[in-house]
Amino acid sequence: MATFIAIVLAAVLTNNFITVKTYGICPFLGVSKKTSSAVGMGIAVTIVMVIATLVTYPVYTYVMVPLHFEFLEIIFFIFIIASLVQMLEKVIQKLSPALYGAMGIYLPLITTNCAVLGVTELVIGDMSQFLAGATMNIGWAVLYALFAGLGFTLVMIIMSGMREKLNYYKTPKALSGFPTAMVTASFICMAFMVFTYIVI
C-alpha cells in the first residue's frame, strides 16, 4: 500500500512528466489550445504509455537483459511504440468509430511524443526512490506509466483552461502564441513545485 501511494504521488505530483521532467512538451504546447482536445490527447497518451510499458518492460527484463542486448533498447522500444500506435489506430477505427473520431487524429502524433519513450526508458532504470522498499516488477511499472499519463493529462487540462481564458486578452505580437504559452507553463511549474515538499 505504501508503495502504491508513493508511486501515485510521485507520478502525478512530485515527479510530474511535464512540470518536473519536461517530457512530452510538444503535444503540451501544440494541442492545449482547447480543453476538449487536451483531454483527448491526454487520454490517448496515457493509453499508449500503459500499453507500451506493458510490452517493453517484460521484453527488456526477460529477453534483452538475459541475452545481453541492452544496447539495442532504443531501436526496440521505438519500434514497438511505433507499431503499437499503428495497431491501436486500426483497432480503434474498427471497434469504435466514435472514439476514433474523437481520438484518432492524436494517435499518429504520439509516436514522436517523448513521454511515451521516456516512461519506457524510466521504468527499466533505477526506480528505487518511488518504491518505498518494494522490488520493481511489471505491476509497479504499469502503475507508474498509468499515473504518469494521468499526471500528464492533468497538467494538459490545467494548461488548456488557462489558454482558453488567455484568448480574451490581447498580447503584443511578439509574445502571442508560443511565448505566452511558455510563460503560462512556467507558472504552472512553479505551482507544482510546492508538491516537492511531499515526503513519501
Add this chain to the structure above:
Amino acid sequence: MNKYKRITLDGLIFQNPTFMLVLGTCPTLGLISSAFSAAGMGLTVVIILTLSNVIISALKNVIPNAVRIPCYIVIIATLVTFMRMLLEKFMPDLYDSLGGFLALIVVNCIILGRAEAFANKHTVVESAVDGLANGFGFTIALTLMGIVCELIGSGSLFGAHIMDFTIGIFATPAGSFLVYGISIALFVFVIDLFEKAKRVKINKLARENMLDKEVA
C-alpha cells in the same frame, strides 16, 4: 553558392528550429539549466542530424514511400545508440549530465522533421549543409539560454562559480519555460524589426507547411 548560403541562413536564423519552429522542446527545457549540458546536447544533435540527413538523402530512392517513417526511425535510433556508446566511452561526464534525454533524441522532432521536410527531397551535400545549419541553430539557441539560466539559477557558467547571487527558480523547469518563452519573443521581435519585408512571410508559410505536415 547562393543556394547553400540560403540553406545555412534558414537553419541558423530564419527557420531556426528552436526559436522559429519551436521543435525539440523537451531536451531544450530539460537541459538549459546547465550551459554544459545544453551545449553538449546541441553538439550531439548536430552530429546525429547531419549523419541522418546524409544517410536518408542517400537512400531516398531506395526507401519505398509507404515504409519511410519506420525506416527513418530505425536509422535515427541506430545513430542515437551509436552516439550514446561513443559518449559513454569517451565523454562520461557529458554522458552522465545528459541523462535520459540522450535516448530521447530519437523522438526529437527536429531530426525526423528535417528528414521528412528536407533530406528526402534534396541531394546529399545540400542535406548535409541543412543538417549542420539546423544543428548549429539548435546548439546556439540552447547554449545561449543555458548561459542565462545557469548564470541566474546557479551563479555559475559552464560549471565555474561566478557569483553568489542566485534565483533558484531559474535552475528548475519553471525558469526554463520562462527563459525559453521570453527568448522566443525577443527573437521574433528582433527578426520582425530588421526583416519586416518578405523574408518573414516566406518563413511563416514554411512554418505553416511544417505544422500541416506534422498533423497530417
Add this chain to the structure above:
Amino acid sequence: MTVKEFFKSTSFKCICVLLTILLVCGIFLTVMYGLLEVTEGERLQRAVAKVYAGETVEIYGKGADGEQTLIGADEKAPQGLISESVVQSTSTVNQMYKITFPDSKRVDYLVQVTGTGGYSGGTVTCWVPVQMNEDGTAIAGIGKVSIASNVGQSFIGKIQDAMLESYGPAYEDGKLYTPADGFVSAGASLSSTAIDNAVNGAIIYVKSAILGIVPGGQFAGFDDPHGLINTDLSSFEAADGVVTYKIVTKGSADDRNMHPGQFTLTIIVDATKTVDDIIIDDNGSTGEYGKHMYGINNYIGKGLEYFEGLLGDGWAYPSDGEIITGATESNYNVVYACAYAVKNYQNCIDRAGGNN
C-alpha cells in the same frame, strides 16, 4: 495475388528494405558495441583516476583464490574485496578496493557506498577514499569524495567541489558528518544529507571490516525496546560520573512507519541520573513541524520516571498526553532518546569503567 506477384509487388519491396535496414543497423550496432563497450574494469579505473587525480596508485581486489591481488589496468571484470553489498542503517556499501601508493607506505580503502535520505527519497552513490594511518591501526582521514551516480537528485549539480573536499580536513574519530555541521551545499541540502550518510557509512564499514570495531558495539545490550536509536551512528563518553551521549535516532521506530527525519542530539546525564543538558544538533523535523515541538528545556533536570510518564507503557508511542503538540513524531524521537540516555546511564558507567 499469386506468390509470384507478391514477390514483385511494392509490399514485398517495402518489407525487404525495412528488414535490410534493421539488419544492417543491428549488425553495425553489435560490432560497435563490441568495440566500445565500457567494462566494469574501465569504470573502476575512471573512478580511481577521478579520486586520485595525478597520483600513481595500485588497486587491489580479491583474486580467484580469495587473496588480495593487483588489478591490472586492462582487467575487464575486476573483483572487489566485498562479495555482497552490506546494508547499513543509512547507507549500503557496494564495493571496496585497497589502494596503495608505490612511492609511499600509505594505504587507502576506496569504498563505493550509496547514501540514503536524498531528495524525494532518492540516493547518492559515492566513491569514498578512507585513508589509514601508517601502521594501519586507525583511520587517518578521508580523501576527496567523488559522486558516482544518483537516483532522482535534481539538484545534484549544486553540490560543490568544496563540500566534497571538506570531509578530509574535518575528520575526527567517532565524529559524524551532518548537514548541520556544515557538510552541506546550498540548494541541495537533501542530496548533501545522502552524501554525508554515504561518507559516514564508508567510515563505519572500514572500521568494522578492516579494524574490527563492531558498529554499535558500544551500545550492545542497552535497553532500546522499540529500536529507535541508531546505534551505528551514536556514541557516548563517560567521565567522572557524567555521561555525554551523542544520540542519532532513526526517525521512525522499527515497528512504526512514520517519517520525521533522524534527530542528532547531545544529551548529558549526570550522577543523579537526570538530564543535565540537551542540545538538538540536527533537527529531523520535516517542513514546519519543528516549530510545534515541545520545548526541550522541559527535559532538563528530569529523570526516568518523568520520561516514562510521557512515553507511556513500554515506551510505546503515546496517544495522548503532554507531548501531543502537532509535532508528535518529532517529540517522540527526542523524549525516547532522553529516556534511553537516562535508563542506560549505569550501563555506560560500567562499560567505561571496564574499558579503562
